[in-house]
Amino acid sequence: MSLTNKQKQHLKSLAHHLKPVVMIGANGLTEGVLVEIENALGFHELIKVKVSAEERETKKLICDAIVRETGAEQVQQIGSILTIYRTSEAKKITLPKN
Template structure:
């Protein structure tokens, strides 16, 4: 497990603006958070750095636990949660997204 990057408010705002037009790349299905889904999330983060994951679970507490598990497992940083969609960021070695200085 990797450690998440700490983002300033300015950097979070920048990522939120970039994420605004993105569609969720991973949607949790009826099977919930499986190893396959985690692998998809890892791949998407490596490839895109900034992704959205949709968790259609109706139970808010369950969604929060799923978000926490995804964040802990991937080492990504939670940018925001809007409704049932988690936006997360993890810089890749390619550093595709340039963050503003803190």
């Protein structure tokens, strides 16, 4: 599933007031962190993840790994905050068609 620009804008507006649900610290991206992200995505569909890494490249690699491992869509990444979306069976968020 690939998000259109209109859908991404809609999700960004919904995510604006959200706080990060999962925070990745010094241990990096572990199995436990991935399980927490999976649980949060299943419950909320749209979440923010805070990646505490010093270097920009390291943050980018961690964010890419999160998106790849969870099968979620990256909505945006600003600084150390990654916003991702994955629809669940409950379909809590309705996306615009185009």
